[in-house]
Amino acid sequence: xxxxxxxxxxxxxxxxxxxxxxxxxxxxxxxxxxxxxxxxxxxxxxxxxxxxxxxxxxxxxxxxxxxx
Numbered sequence: 001x002x003x004x005x006x007x008x009x010x011x012x013x014x015x016x017x018x019x020x021x022x023x024x025x026x027x028x029x030x031x032x033x034x035x036x037x038x039x040x041x042x043x044x045x046x047x048x049x050x051x052x053x054x055x056x057x058x059x060x061x062x063x064x065x066x067x068x
Contacts, residue, residue, distance in 0.1 A: 022035070025041055032045060
């Protein structure tokens with residue numbers, strides 16, 4: 001017996017007679033979800049945001065000094 005895996009990605013989803021369009025990724029509750037459920041795009045975005053924030057904090061650290 002041979003079984004072939006059918007990959008049927010051409011289907012339509014309707015909710016209340018509204019056809020939903022297919023997208024590669026969507027941002028939902030701050031999390032980016034792609035069509036393959038891989039988190040690579042979300043991780044890349046978070047890394048960029050953390051990098052920018054840490055750079056800003058580092059630059060602002062020169063203006064604020066705490067004396068013990």
